[in-house]
Amino acid sequence: MLFRKSQLIGAGFAAFRATGLHRGLAPLTRGRGAILTLHHVRPAAPRDGFAPNALLEIEPAFLDAALARIRTLGFDLVSLEEVVRRLGDAGARPAVALTFDDGYRDLIEHALPVLRRHRAPFTAFVTAGFADRSARLWWVELEEAVRASTRLRVGIGDEMVDLPSAGAAEKTRAYKALYWRLRAGPEERLLAVIAELAGEAALDPAGLVRERCLDWDGVRSLAAEPLCTLGAHTRTHPMLAKHDAAFARHEMAESRRRLAEETGSPARFFSYPVGDPTSAGPREFAIAAELGFAAAVTTRPGMLFPAHAASPMALPRVSLNGGWQSLACLDVLLSGTPFAIWNRGRLVA
Ligand SMILES: [Zn+2]
Numbered sequence: 001m002l003f004r005k006s007q008l009i010g011a012g013f014a015a016f017r018a019t020g021l022h023r024g025l026a027p028l029t030r031g032r033g034a035i036l037t038l039h040h041v042r043p044a045a046p047r048d049g050f051a052p053n054a055l056l057e058i059e060p061a062f063l064d065a066a067l068a069r070i071r072t073l074g075f076d077l078v079s080l081e082e083v084v085r086r087l088g089d090a091g092a093r094p095a096v097a098l099t100f101d102d103g104y105r106d107l108i109e110h111a112l113p114v115l116r117r118h119r120a121p122f123t124a125f126v127t128a129g130f131a132d133r134s135a136r137l138w139w140v141e142l143e144e145a146v147r148a149s150t151r152l153r154v155g156i157g158d159e160m161v162d163l164p165s166a167g168a169a170e171k172t173r174a175y176k177a178l179y180w181r182l183r184a185g186p187e188e189r190l191l192a193v194i195a196e197l198a199g200e201a202a203l204d205p206a207g208l209v210r211e212r213c214l215d216w217d218g219v220r221s222l223a224a225e226p227l228c229t230l231g232a233h234t235r236t237h238p239m240l241a242k243h244d245a246a247f248a249r250h251e252m253a254e255s256r257r258r259l260a261e262e263t264g265s266p267a268r269f270f271s272y273p274v275g276d277p278t279s280a281g282p283r284e285f286a287i288a289a290e291l292g293f294a295a296a297v298t299t300r301p302g303m304l305f306p307a308h309a310a311s312p313m314a315l316p317r318v319s320l321n322g323g324w325q326s327l328a329c330l331d332v333l334l335s336g337t338p339f340a341i342w343n344r345g346r347l348v349a
Contacts, residue, residue, distance in 0.1 A: 041106055297317050
């Protein structure tokens with residue numbers, strides 16, 4: 001999914017690289033380290049110029065190089081549990097914890113060999129409904145529906161949207177226009193409109209989930225992996241804050257119950273789907289605490305600081321974004337300076 005804030009942060013990379021400013025500020029701005037967000041790890045698909053979700057995937061070779069670089073920069077690679085523990089340990093070395101959202105097959109196929117080679121602990125946040133084959137990868141459905149079209153006509157609320165989508169540039173514009181218009185409204189409408197577009201494109205939404213997402217056997221093999229901590233990521237991947245409290249609570253509790261039922265161990269950590277302020281806010285943080293999670297992560301960008309020990313249900317993360325697969329960008333990100341500037345000098349957003 002697209003994150004406007006991340007795109008703005010990205011625009012500053014060149015300036016940092018040119019000036020080296022981030023290296024001077026890093027001791028102040030990198031704090032205790034970071035929790036990294038990853039989604040797909042797989043070889044790059046042949047590009048047709050239309051890849052609106054490319055920011056959600058990195059190549060295995062970049063993961064390999066990034067893990068080595070993270071240690072060179074002075075961070076320990078630790079589990080989520082340990083990075084949270086270190087928030088309250090003034091003498092601890094800065095640390096990075098790796099998190100993979102959604103539960104994709106390529107985590108086992110392409111990421112795990114790299115993670116094992118580096119002995120890097122990681123947390124896999126599994127959406128129970130993807131493993132159950134009952135939830136929808138709506139952002140992939142939207143991408144494939146736009147790819148298959150040359151013109152899109154669809155009603156959104158009481159408005160008829162009519163967008164050309166013939167070439168890569170038109171498709172990219174059409175995807176962004178639909179994505180942000182639908183994200184701004186209720187989730188039921190987003191799902192209904194995308195289902196209509198997917199139907200017109202003769203897509204098989206359940207097939208997309210089967211093709212991309214781990215089934216429960218796959219999740220159990222992750223549970224048996226010593227480097228892996230399993231975490232919960234809801235049942236159907238909703239933007240929780242758009243729903244009533246009972247629905248949000250059920251989604252969060254049910255995902256943990258299904259994980260425990262299928263793997264035999266209860267998840268202690270939680271990741272809010274989409275994870276921005278329109279998807280997870282104070283109400284969701286309170287529910288996560290009531291349900292007894294040890295910590296929960298958002299996609300609000302930022303490094304970790306001792307003050308985060310007081311808000312373990314709202315931890316920020318740093319996206320290892322497919323748009324910036326270079327070690328120079330990683331150096332800038334993990335210096336923490338882009339987030340300090342975005343947050344207008346406040347280190348804890
Ligand atoms: Zn997710």
